[in-house]
Amino acid sequence: MTGSYRGLTWDHPRGTVALRAAVDEPAAPVVDLIWDAQPLEGFESASVAENAAAYDLLVLDHPHLGEALRTEALRPLDELFTAAEVEGWRARAVGPSFASYELDGRAWALPLDAATQVSALADPGIEAPTTWAEALELASDVDTVLPLTGPHLFLTLCSIAVGEGVEPGAGPTFLPEPAVADAMAVLERFVPGAHATETHNPITVLEDMARQGGPVYCPHVYGYVTYSRPAIGRRPVRFVDAPAGTSGRRGSVLGGTGIAVSRRCEPDAALLDHLRWLMDDRTQRTFIPRRDGQPSVVAAWEDDEVDAAALGFYSRTRRTVEDAWVRPRHDGAIAFQSAAADRVRAALLGHSDPARLSRELDELHHRHRPDPAIQERP
Structure with a gap:
């Protein structure tokens, strides 16, 4: 028994x-x-x-x-x-x-x-951007959405830095001011003040994209293979590799x-x-x-059969999975992630000060890491 x-x-x-x-x-x-x-x-x-x-x-x-x-x-x-x-x-x-x-x-x-975070498109006629510069150009022409709630703006900020060759938490500060400034400059184009009250997590973003008349582009969202297939009353969402930074790495968490x-x-x-x-x-x-x-x-x-059934989901996002950054896993990492996300939202929707945000993220990282005895390594 x-x-x-x-x-x-x-x-x-x-x-x-x-x-x-x-x-x-x-x-x-x-x-x-x-x-x-x-x-x-x-x-x-x-x-x-x-x-x-x-x-x-x-x-x-x-x-x-x-x-x-x-x-x-x-x-x-x-x-x-x-x-x-x-x-x-x-x-x-x-x-x-x-x-x-x-x-x-x-x-x-x-x-x-x-x-991992990848790009999503709900219009088969749109060519997928391969860089953040191309993503910004597309976003100026089509209805674009981005997850705003939970940890997701913070994770996208980290992803942009990763694409630029900056590993969060690997240097003397969690993210240096220049990396924060570059990432904020990108994110501010996707998060205008008019959308400050939206409550989008990745699932609601993809639900919106899958409905007829919804947004057609999201530059950075966790990939969900369930939305890649057509269903009654729902259009398929095409997932592709996340935009690359100047380092060539597909920045993603x-x-x-x-x-x-x-x-x-x-x-x-x-x-x-x-x-x-x-x-x-x-x-x-x-x-x-x-x-x-x-x-x-x-x-x-x-x-090939698995990929074909998912309309290319796996082959079109594999590189990003291989490039993905692994988040902090120390005791306190969840509290750090939540507090950091609040600071990123406050910066993007309020004070717009990269130096301040860099300091705040570094202070939070140190505050929520009380036990250095547990090593973040295999």
């Missing part, structure tokens, strides 16, 4: 359909598992420690790892799987998807889903999700086999993408 388990994922078809369907899939190892879902905003900012106290499995974002390590909320993968299995998942993951869940010398989650096992969970062989099945190359190439999922393994991203 297998154990009974409860998991928490995020409330979108990409986060729920495949996981719930796998529980009833005849080809999958049998497990007694129920998946609950939380809104995107909870997924981005809710306490991983509190969720881990209530659930056996968590679908989480990698910036939560610092809190998870401090509170001992999760079981490391090497307690559950062999070294060969862990190394295999690391080798088969697209871009830094697996590496983003490695912290303090151990891996803490299985990268079920891979995503890694997203995606990982499945972690909470410390409260005592997984039996059936649950571990079920997780192995979800991460299997065949499952990731067939079962996951056929049920609104967005696979994380290279084999799926390079599969």
